[in-house]
Amino acid sequence: xxxxxxxxxxxxxxxxxxADGQLRQTIFGEMSALAASTGAINLGQGFPDEDGPIExxxxxxxxxxxxxxxxxxxxxxxxxxEAIARHxxxxxxxRIDPDRQVLVTAGATEALAxxxxxxxxxxxxxxxxxxxxxxxxxxxxxxxxxxxxVPLRAPHFQPDHDDLRTAITDRTRLILINSPHNPxxxxxxxxxxxxxxxxxxxxxxxxxxxxxxxxxxxxxEHIPISSxxxxxxxxxxxxxxxxxxxxTGWKIGWxxxxxxxxxxxxAVKQYLTYVNGAPFQPAIAxxxxxxxxxxxxxxxxxxxxxxxxxxxxxxxxxxxxxPQAGYFxxxxxxxxxxxxxxxxxxxxxxxxxxxxxxVSAFVHPDRRDGFETLLRFAFCKKVExxxxxxxxxxxxxxx
Numbered sequence: 001x002x003x004x005x006x007x008x009x010x011x012x013x014x015x016x017x018x019a020d021g022q023l024r025q026t027i028f029g030e031m032s033a034l035a036a037s038t039g040a041i042n043l044g045q046g047f048p049d050e051d052g053p054i055e056x057x058x059x060x061x062x063x064x065x066x067x068x069x070x071x072x073x074x075x076x077x078x079x080x081x082e083a084i085a086r087h088x089x090x091x092x093x094x095r096i097d098p099d100r101q102v103l104v105t106a107g108a109t110e111a112l113a114x115x116x117x118x119x120x121x122x123x124x125x126x127x128x129x130x131x132x133x134x135x136x137x138x139x140x141x142x143x144x145x146x147x148x149x150v151p152l153r154a155p156h157f158q159p160d161h162d163d164l165r166t167a168i169t170d171r172t173r174l175i176l177i178n179s180p181h182n183p184x185x186x187x188x189x190x191x192x193x194x195x196x197x198x199x200x201x202x203x204x205x206x207x208x209x210x211x212x213x214x215x216x217x218x219x220x221e222h223i224p225i226s227s228x229x230x231x232x233x234x235x236x237x238x239x240x241x242x243x244x245x246x247x248t249g250w251k252i253g254w255x256x257x258x259x260x261x262x263x264x265x266x267a268v269k270q271y272l273t274y275v276n277g278a279p280f281q282p283a284i285a286x287x288x289x290x291x292x293x294x295x296x297x298x299x300x301x302x303x304x305x306x307x308x309x310x311x312x313x314x315x316x317x318x319x320x321x322x323p324q325a326g327y328f329x330x331x332x333x334x335x336x337x338x339x340x341x342x343x344x345x346x347x348x349x350x351x352x353x354x355x356x357x358x359v360s361a362f363v364h365p366d367r368r369d370g371f372e373t374l375l376r377f378a379f380c381k382k383v384e385x386x387x388x389x390x391x392x393x394x395x396x397x398x399x
Contacts, residue, residue: 026134027361031345040349041389043309043377044357046182046327050382052246052287053294059286060250063279072278074270075262076104076254083285084254092227100259103266106276107251108212108240113139114269115208115236115255116174120145124173129159131362131371133182133210145173153370154332155321157184161195168199175205180213180222183362183376184330185323187220190228197231206261207235212253215244215295217325218303226256236261241284243327244298246380250280302327302379305386309379312390316352318375327380330359334373336398341375348375352396354389 031044051057075081081098088094096102105111112135120126122144128136130149140147150163168175175196179188200207209225226235240253255265310320310329318331338344341358349355359374379386 027342027345027357028134031355031357034346034349035355038349038353038355040353040355041381041385041392042355043379043381043389044345044355046243046378046380047248048246048380049385050246053290055290056241056245056247056283056287060279060283063282068279068282070278071275072104072281074266074275075099076102076275077278077281077285080104080252080254080281080285083288084256087288088224088256092224094224094227094232094256096256097259101256101262103255103257103262103269104276104281105253105255105269106273107242108210108238108253109135110251110269110272110276111238111240111253111255111265112136112176112208112210113142114265114272115238115261116140116145116176117143118264118268119206119208119236119261120173125169125171126174126176127167127172127205128176129178129181130364130367131183131359132176133178134362136176137364146171147364148172149364149367151367151370152181152184152186154330154374155319157181157186157321157330158188159192161192164192164195164199168196168203168205170203172203172205174208175200176208176210177225178210179225180211180217180325182213182326183328183359184321185326185328187217187222187324188225190223193223193225193228196225197228200234201230205234207231209235209237211237211239212243213326214239216299216302216327218299218306218323220324222325233258236265241287244295245284245287247280247284250277250284252277252280252284299325305379305381305383308383308386309377309390312393313377315390315394316396318393327378328376329379331356331375331377332373333375336396338373341371341373345375351398352392354392 035042081102085096085098116139124145126140126145127148150159150167226232226237236257242248313320313331317336321330356375356377359371360368363371
């Protein structure tokens with residue numbers, strides 16, 4: 001038995017393809033381990049430290065007690081697919097068929113992986129905004145497609161329309177947009193979404209819309225691109241319950257798309273997880289039916305938390321970009337004399353007792369100009385923890 005080879009394969013299995021297609025440990029794992037070893041407040045990873053609504057938690061407990069513990073249907077449990085259909089109609093006026101146009105997945109990440117693998121072949125081009133959620137680059141590389149990016153520049157992090165026109169061509173197979181956006185918190189306006197629809201039609205491309213932060217906007221309207229005229233027919237919409245209901249560990253996501261795209265994605269998904277999360281599916285269905293006040297309050301609470309953390313970052317000397325949505329705030333450390341955000345993130349737990357991640361982790365290594373001094377901090381934490389982090393950051397001093 002080749003023991004050393006087995007260890008090598010195990011080590012490689014713990015790594016992910018980076019934006020450049022190379023296998024490495026993710027920065028999130030590195031910063032979380034550093035936070036744990038130093039006792040620093042971990043604002044690097046975007047997971048809440050508070051439970052979600054009691055109605056949702058109780059529904060999961062009931063489902064387990066009621067014996068909903070075996071494989072659900074391949075498309076997902078009808079109760080959740082029907083709740084997703086009602087949700088799309090209720091919030092966006094989009095009518096869908098829960099039996100043909102919805103697929104439940106193991107979180108949004110599996111939905112993205114299955115979609116990219118199902119709808120691309122080698123050398124197809126996939127256009128994303130940059131910075132991009134790091135899994136996009138890994139999935140595109142695994143599928144041997146070609147990753148094309150459109151830059152988002154501080155402080156507003158909106159794409160230039162001419163850049164979109166240049167990037168999206170007849171070689172483009174997928175236009176993968178993330179709005180509200182991770183890591184920047186930007187929300188794409190209607191005119192940008194309309195241009196993307198126009199370009200998708202002109203070049204016969206499919207739009208993939210990652211909308212996991214759809215309910216977490218701060219006074220800005222989230223417009224699902226599938227709700228625009230002539231868009232649904234060529235759009236795969238991806239979302240999940242993890243962020244909205246603070247149950248990121250449940251990994252219940254979904255795809256809404258025309259039936260042919262659902263079936264193509266299901267053909268791949270069945271070999272990934274097959275099915276998942278039986279007792280959590282009816283619980284997320286309960287969450288999607290909660291009153292409007294819940295959805296308003298979850299967004300307003302996050303906005304308040306963002307203000308607490310942003311104040312501490314500003315006092316420390318960072319230049320802070322106000323997010324329009326999501327879990328994260330971007331802070332520029334250039335005014336502090338920082339030139340390499342990744343190295344600064346490795347030092348920050350010792351300097352201030354707080355962990356963050358560099359925005360360069362969301363950018364291709366060859367295109368980091370303009371992102372080298374940016375850090376991402378998560379504010380989806382308890383208020384008292386954010387107040388302590390803000391105080392520690394405000395007292396930051398650099399030698």
